[in-house]
Amino acid sequence: MNPVFWQTVWGLLPYWLVIVLMMIGLHVVMTKPNLIKKIIGLNVFQTGVIMFYITLGKVDGGTAPIFGSGGDEVVYSNPVPHVLMLTAIVVGIATTSLALALVVRLHEAYGTIEEDQIRRLEGDEV
Amino acid sequence: MAVTLAIIRMRDLFAAVMLSGIFSLLSAGLFTVMDAVDVAFTEAAVGAGISTVLMVATLSLTRRRERDRRLDRRPEDVLGLVVALLTGAILIYGTLDMPYYGDPEAPANLYMVPRFLEDSLDEVGPPNIVTSILASYRGYDTFGEATVVFTAAIGAFLLLGGAARRRRQTSSSDSDPSSEGAPPADRGAEA
Numbered sequence: 071m072n073p074v075f076w077q078t079v080w081g082l083l084p085y086w087l088v089i090v091l092m093m094i095g096l097h098v099v100m101t102k103p104n105l106i107k108k109i110i111g112l113n114v115f116q117t118g119v120i121m122f123y124i125t126l127g128k129v130d131g132g133t134a135p136i137f138g139s140g141g142d143e144v145v146y147s148n149p150v151p152h153v154l155m156l157t158a159i160v161v162g163i164a165t166t167s168l169a170l171a172l173v174v175r176l177h178e179a180y181g182t183i184e185e186d187q188i189r190r191l192e193g194d195e196v
Numbered sequence: 197m198a199v200t201l202a203i204i205r206m207r208d209l210f211a212a213v214m215l216s217g218i219f220s221l222l223s224a225g226l227f228t229v230m231d232a233v234d235v236a237f238t239e240a241a242v243g244a245g246i247s248t249v250l251m252v253a254t255l256s257l258t259r260r261r262e263r264d265r266r267l268d269r270r271p272e273d274v275l276g277l278v279v280a281l282l283t284g285a286i287l288i289y290g291t292l293d294m295p296y297y298g299d300p301e302a303p304a305n306l307y308m309v310p311r312f313l314e315d316s317l318d319e320v321g322p323p324n325i326v327t328s329i330l331a332s333y334r335g336y337d338t339f340g341e342a343t344v345v346f347t348a349a350i351g352a353f354l355l356l357g358g359a360a361r362r363r364r365q366t367s368s369s370d371s372d373p374s375s376e377g378a379p380p381a382d383r384g385a386e387a
Binding site: 077080114150152159161168170172 | 212213216219220223226227230231232233234235238239242243246247250251253254255257258273275276277279280281283284287288291292294296297324325326329330334337338341344345347348349351352355356
């Protein structure tokens with residue numbers, strides 16, 4: 071293969087790995103009937119998205135965006151995605167805790183944390 | 197990524213939760229490699245710490261094992277796999293137009309960022325640029341984030357507090373299904 075092709079592959083590979091991670095999370099959310107597993111999958115998906123933003127902010131040869139950590143000619147990585155993702159992590163833990171509380175309530179109401187069993191119980195009641 | 201695959205296969209939910217903690221820790225390491233130290237320690241504290249604790253608490257209130265369902269494969273499973281693969285392929289197609297990893301000339305690194313890098317020390321103060329942006333330039337965003345966390349905490353208390361009261365009712369006397377909806381509202385007034 072020509073060098074341009076390999077340059078492209080090498081330059082985009084981090085994004086692809088992160089996308090694979092996101093898709094694993096999405097797959098878990100869609101197919102696993104266990105609600106705890108679904109939440110874990112959602113977390114994986116979310117971490118994938120966060121990692122995608124962080125890869126966008128990385129600059130070659132850069133260092134953490136803190137003043138005073140080097141000499142005059144320092145290259146800093148982009149701090150804006152870092153800030154956005156800090157917010158995203160904290161919001162993510164908020165949604166996770168709410169989802170877990172819902173799971174506890176569902177378990178109290180139906181005695182199971184499997185989505186398909188809950189659906190079956192619902193169908194019986196109606 | 198191997199850890200992620202192990203999480204999916206694991207039927208013991210307790211082990212799966214522990215693996216998700218390890219996953220968070222590994223991703224925190226990756227964030228450090230990509231210069232996002234603030235994100236890394238938030239992920240390590242929140243992802244590997246708090247969310248693992250919350251999940252273990254949930255497991256203690258529910259059940260530990262996932263039901264074995266190797267026998268009843270549903271058609272939706274294949275559909276989910278296809279959708280995931282398709283979405284991934286579209287996203288990868290989308291990255292083909294993107295600047296390469298670590299490119300200093302990427303558009304995301306040219307707009308607004310030089311100003312933050314040059315002026316935030318004079319305008320805001322802290323040597324950590326992430327802190328400057330979080331607390332000052334994007335202060336309203338952080339305020340909104342605090343609101344979201346507060347709302348989630350209220351919601352979780354409503355859900356669990358009402359349940360605890362109901363449990364006490366059923367243990368002391370016969371359950372009264374007509375008052376099922378009322379206790380959470382009381383609980384919310386207290387919170």
